[in-house]
Amino acid sequence: MGETVRLLHHPTSQPCRAVHQFMLEVGIPFEEEVVNLMDGDNEKQSFKDEYNPTGQVPILCDGDFVVWESAAIGFYLNEKYDAPGNWFGATPQQRAIIQQYLHWHSTLLRRGAGAFFYTHFAECIWGDRDYSKEIEKGRHTLDESLGYLETWLTKSEYLCGDEISFADLMGYHELVSHVAGAILGEADWKEFPKVKQWFDKITARPHASTVNAMIMQVGQMRQDGQMIPMTRKTSLAKGTEITPGVPS
Numbered sequence: 001m002g003e004t005v006r007l008l009h010h011p012t013s014q015p016c017r018a019v020h021q022f023m024l025e026v027g028i029p030f031e032e033e034v035v036n037l038m039d040g041d042n043e044k045q046s047f048k049d050e051y052n053p054t055g056q057v058p059i060l061c062d063g064d065f066v067v068w069e070s071a072a073i074g075f076y077l078n079e080k081y082d083a084p085g086n087w088f089g090a091t092p093q094q095r096a097i098i099q100q101y102l103h104w105h106s107t108l109l110r111r112g113a114g115a116f117f118y119t120h121f122a123e124c125i126w127g128d129r130d131y132s133k134e135i136e137k138g139r140h141t142l143d144e145s146l147g148y149l150e151t152w153l154t155k156s157e158y159l160c161g162d163e164i165s166f167a168d169l170m171g172y173h174e175l176v177s178h179v180a181g182a183i184l185g186e187a188d189w190k191e192f193p194k195v196k197q198w199f200d201k202i203t204a205r206p207h208a209s210t211v212n213a214m215i216m217q218v219g220q221m222r223q224d225g226q227m228i229p230m231t232r233k234t235s236l237a238k239g240t241e242i243t244p245g246v247p248s
């Protein structure tokens, strides 16, 4: 496993951006491969067989070793490159709190991605339909999540303590998509001022603007009423549907 690791990702994907920013911040040398999610390249059987049976990104390849799920990728890279202790915790307690966040994240804040997906991407995939129920569900989940983030950020500067961790990058990049798509705006920031402060602090970090460039551009295009060309006919945000298996 002496070769450079490969990150298979897409810059519009929240968990991909979190891993990408982590790698840039830690200074991990890597090759990147953008997977064409817009045309469903990730759903080809050959892709699933080679990389990830779920077809999702991010995916990390280290020689013959392949790992998917953003938190598992971060965990692996943290150990392999002996990243500074703030990222995944320097003590058993810190490590537990970061893991605690990451588990919570995938059951709640991540599901709020439906608000962005059904507001902006669903129309580009399935055309002009009524997505209001899905948007409402995503928005409800997002609001519930923001309440928790605000509480935690009242107690410490970052989500798991006074130093930035991988948990912050995961939470932050969910919100970046919502900001890009104007799902989150001034009224929300007034309601969740600590979240706003924290969001701005992470935005000011090196690499955030590079990692965010495409989603900001895509979000602006959608706000301007432009379509994103996509030939896929399946969801990019699985798990946010109202009825499982039914796109809209």
Ligand SMILES: N[C@@H](CCC(=O)N[C@@H](CS)C(=O)NCC(=O)O)C(=O)O
Pocket: 012, 013, 014, 015, 016, 037, 042, 043, 055, 056, 057, 058, 068, 069, 070, 071, 106, 235, 236, 237, 238
């Ligand atoms: N729990 C996974 C979620 C990954 C995920 O949702 N990836 C999306 C992009 S944001 C994806 O690959 N969607 C394409 C698809 O499902 O076909 C992680 O954190 O890595």
